[in-house]
Amino acid sequence: MDYSILVVEDDEKILDLIEIYLKNEDYIIKRATSSEQALKYIKEKEFDLAILDIMLPGENGYYICAKIRESYNYPIIMLTAKDDESSKIKGLTFGADDYVTKPFLPGELVARVKAQLRRYNNYNLKTKEGTGNILTYQNVDLNIKSREVLVDGQEIDLTPIEFIILKSLLEKKSEVLESEDLFYKIYPDEYYIKNNTVSVHIRHIREKLGEKNNIITTVWGVGYKIG
Structure with missing residues (x-):
């Protein structure tokens, strides 16, 4: 290509x-x-x-x-x-x-x-086979295969990195994902400054989900979870 x-x-x-x-x-x-x-x-x-x-x-x-x-x-x-x-x-x-x-x-x-x-x-990369697996929490739906995220049925645009973070959190509902683990999911090959990097992306996701859909909880000193 x-x-x-x-x-x-x-x-x-x-x-x-x-x-x-x-x-x-x-x-x-x-x-x-x-x-x-x-x-x-x-x-x-x-x-x-x-x-x-x-x-x-x-x-x-x-x-x-x-x-x-x-x-x-x-x-x-x-x-x-x-x-x-x-x-x-x-x-x-x-x-x-x-x-x-x-x-x-x-x-x-x-x-x-x-x-x-x-x-x-x-x-x-999108598959043509069916609708794919859908992760849901409250009024937020994430389609793993089509890479779509819907809030109240309306699609929102997430960057690839934001999608990976939200998907990771939804796959582990109610479990706390450490910031460092999330960091290496989005930058697996990088020697990147970790401080605040994940929190910046989390803030963007929250803004796109909207104030009434505050489904991501910060666990101070540890990381983040859904719910």
Whole structure:
């Protein structure tokens, strides 16, 4: 499959390097050096993945990330020059799936791109056999095979990571899942900062379920459970 990747980076040298390594993996690359250019491309087509630098002329990478999330669920990897937890958590808050800190090894970026595409591709695989297994709690229904989540019969859009978390919790109703266990379900191959990462995704899920559907309970110092 020919994956199309949007790369937004105002440093031409870094952009050239990223393009070379990703093209070596047969990815189709669309380059953007400003937020204005990136937003134009986002309106024109749906990509399979986006790599966004945070510091850009015009609007920053966080803004572009949020604009993508208004319409699409494809993976987003943020590039940041700041190796601090707050910057990375901010990226997750705006809807990013992963981050890479500058300076980075090109091989690491390629590996993260492959991991995100693999995860997203697995998420989008749907079987044509029947309706699949459905997990239900109160007015929330999650269809494992079709990857649909319904609240009061209305479908809500979850990212692949959010779907995995909600599915994991619904499969273990009333059992407490530790934050670290949830972390490794969504980032099995990552040496990622764990603090707050899961809580950011949990917050997004709660917001999408709505205030009256507060089915996820925080067990302080341990993790989360349904009910």
